[in-house]
Amino acid sequence: MTPAAPASAADALAQILQDLLPSVLLAAASVRALHSRWRALQASLLALQSSLVSAPASAPSHPLFADLVAALLPALRSLHALSVRCQDPGLPGGRLRLQSDLDMVASSLSLLLHDLSLLLRSGLLSVDSELSIPTDIVLQVPASAAPHADKSLFVRDAFARLQIGSLDLKLKALVSLLDLLGDDPTAEAAQIVATEGDVAALLRLLDASSHSALRDRAVTAVAHLATACAASRRVVFDEGGLGPLLRVLDSGSPPATRERSAAAIVAITGDAGSAWALSAYGGLPILINACRPGSGSPALQAFAVAAIKNVSSVDDVRSTLVEESGLPVLVDLLASGTAETQKSAALCLWALASMGDHKTQNQIVQAGALSPLLQALHIASDQDLHDSVLRAIHALTSAPAATRILCSSPLFFARLTDLICSSGSFLLQQMAADMIADLAPTVSDDTKRCMAPCIGTLIKLMEVAKPATIQESAGRALLALFTLKSNRKGFVRDEKSLTIFVRMLDPRFQETDKKYPLSIFLVLAMGGGNGTRRRLVDAGSCQHLQKLADADVPGAKKALQRISNNRLKSLFSIGWQN
Template sequence: MSVRSPTPLPCDALPPAPLLFPSLSPPLLPLRHSPPPPPMTSPPPHSPPPPAASDALGQILQALLPALLLAAESVKALHARWRALHGTLLALQTSLAAAPASAVSHPLFADLVASLLPALRSLHALSARCQDPALPGGRLRLQSDLDIASSSLSLLLHDLSLLLRSGILSVDSSASSPNAIVLQVPAPAASRADKSLFIRDAFARLQIGGLDLKLKALASLLELLANDVAAESAQIVASDGDVAALLRLLDASSHSALRDHAAAAVAHLATACAASRKVAFDEGGLGPLLRVLDSGSAPATRERAVAAIEAITADVGSAWAVAAYGGVPILINACRPGSGSPVVQALAVAALKNVASIEDVRSALVEEGGLPVLVDLLASGSSDTQKSAALCIWSLASFGDHETQYKIVQAGALLPLLQVLHTASGLDLHDAVLRAIHALAVVPAAARTLCLSPLFFAQLTDLMCRGGSILLQQMAADMVAELAPGVSDDTKRCMAPCICTLVKMMETAKPATVQESAGRALLALMTLKSNRKELIRDEKSVTRLLHMLDPRNEEIDKKYPVSVVLALAMGGGNGTRRRLGDAGVCQHLQKLAEAEVPGSKKALQRISGNRLKSLLSRGWNS
């Protein structure tokens, strides 16, 4: 690198040079770890002005570093420490020489050079003390001073390496305005190169600057991410930024304002796109986020942390880590009444819902007292909270063993689920609640409670007749089929309005399981004579049955249409059998009987036999 070098001076004749920014750092400590000294009302007398960055760099490269490298090889006292320092000094010399010529105009580089100059001068003074056989001040004091200087130099070298890796020193100053405290936030339509430069510059300032500079860098980064409609900026942050450095700001030792801004930035990355979310997880972000949620941070900070947790746990490949980080009790506590805002509760239970299918999480959720918390959320939470709590219970009951299912029922989950099913209006919430009820119906106590609730079956009837989600209708049909043996005739009679819907559902080709669910539910209702009459009176339903029996209709499994016709023929009376015969059912049954479809021959005999007897009776009487 080409720099303007002054005439080299002997190292012992170098005048002391104050820092470019004396309010930022004392001579021996690195810029980022030093508290500012008290402000002075006037500069000290006879204090020389600070050298320009190029002049200071020339002094370092031309005088200080060569002298120190020579001293590090020849010094006698504390030789092992000086040998280690020699490697640091050599790396520093190489890094400074590799800096582009335009680097001296960059404020971060100039600040770094200003901190290097007094640190190297102090180190040179230490080398003179080590050369003195008398070891002025004593060996232990000298060893301590040398360790402090070595640590300070290593930190400054780290910052210099970071600046060089970021690439921001190689950019044309006239194009990028590097003298600004923080670069101007690129517009949403800016090029990827402009956004990449801004992001690299922001992360460099975030790791090297003082508190004020870090806050400004974070605020600018948040502004960029907030306008990131297409998630392009989040992807650039994930690829070109240092997400690990951002996550370190979530530590409890960080300044609260830094932690708040960092939580907001991580939440943006976790929710923007899969690429940035994966980087946040791969860099170990879940643990710090859980600690922020568990801490006494500001409500807004906890909301941002739990939003990031919910987004990360939505990925199946990342959900397992919640148990590994001990996050289950933290999420449960965040769901408890009074532990946070409704937003925190809703996002925390959504995160639990995401991970409830994992075995370790299920065990921890039950053992840590999560079931009563879920029941409370069902009874008093918002609709989103109720939905997540219901889906969490569904996962616990579906993937858990009989003991887990029994504990859920014992915790009192069934009654609030029934209440939500009765009062909720959204189909999504109905779907979540019905899933949970369906999973708990295998417990005998829960099944008895459901069978004794006409209101529950009226709700199932309404869900099937209303239309909408075919999967929701299928679930309701499954519940009718499974619980019908324990239901009273009066309840079955009240479910007559859904009979035509069940016949229509049997025509649904995909998924194929819908045909089975509807057929089972319809057969369960056909045990009642009034329901059989309801079906046979509906011409559309009879036409649909005839269409399903047609052997040419290969999309429909003939098992349930034949079973329904047989149930009608066995218990519907002569009028029902005549109605089926007149509709042309016998022709299809004849072909199905020849194909040996189970039940078709018996249904044919029942319908055609009674029709023959009826015709003979009419002829005899006439």
């Protein structure tokens, strides 16, 4: 006769411990048919008995424990019925059918034992009944100002339900977890989830075999953890989160889900200690495909290229980027992407060009990168984009093919002049000055003449102490521009700039290294004509040069000799004429 269904979880637990488990354990030890399978089952049954006995007295009041006990009853009854069949010498239904039925029950029992062990480890069953009994389907989400203990209990409960409950219960647990993470201005909730929750279980929900609704919400939760703070992001990475996130990005998931996955990948690869793992997971081809036209939304492309930018300093990534035809993709993003996408694409090209060899630089030029780079430089108003684009162009100037294209573009040099004159960024000004210094000697006199408006700003930059190399960059650019006589004459007529320049020769003015002021002075004195030299003398340069020569500053004696000789020649010429 079949026993009546128990009225409560406590009654069911008593029936399992006092009736079903002892009889099934006895049968497992004595049955002869399928002996090895029953011995394995005996170990699981003993573990089940131990777990149930160790459960707190209040455990039957917890809904998850009650559900597990309710599921154990039919499994153990089926196992008891199978033991009776195995003890029948005739093996009713046949040996193969009996073996199959036994394996199915054993599998079900194994899953239930796993869930019970997980619930016991969570500590939820040990919660003091006077403080909080989690009897709701899902606990109420704690307010942002709630105590840490309340949030910790909620997180452990949510993860237990996430792994044990039905699909509906898992979805509700995920939604409540997202509510907690969403109301998290200080990232405290993310840290609690990372330390108190089972992030590995959350990542398993990203698998393609998971229900799509579960997977989409799980991606959102993982993205919250990856972007909230360094501690929770590190846990996601340490638990192997980069691989599942890349698979979601490469799947046919909804656009919003792929975007959140890509945002998490950007955050993880932004940590220098994690960037190397992208190649290990084979992620670069996935990111390149996500950047291709038509592969996703502009937001997805922006995230994907930002992740590539994060890892572009890794040697393997740079070589793979070229091998996987990533250069044309980056060029397309430069030509048609948003400002943020263009910035990341330009920085990728900068990394490739600056850290690669001449072959890589030529490949970038051959892919047509210079045209969209120059276009972005001309029309963009965002200073960060200017910085990124100029970095890429600057890194390409050592390639002969790039030099030929740039030197044939007067508009490019006009833009460099504008950036020097109007940019508030020393970094932009320095890069522009470097390119003028490197390229101006090979451009036409008309182009040099058009760059004359930036001479005054370059003179001022020679007074700037930081960054350390900006004085050298400005000095080199001035030397390149002063190869044109009209630029030299125009400079000495600008009293303000000339006064600043001569002040740099003063030994008391220690903010400026004297190397480049002396080099520029020699160029002016040797090739500027009597009018130029006279203005240099009238501005008071001779006394400064004399002091520098007395101090044996390299180049000072030669400059003094040049200006003095020309001054004497000028005086003799005037006297002879008189």
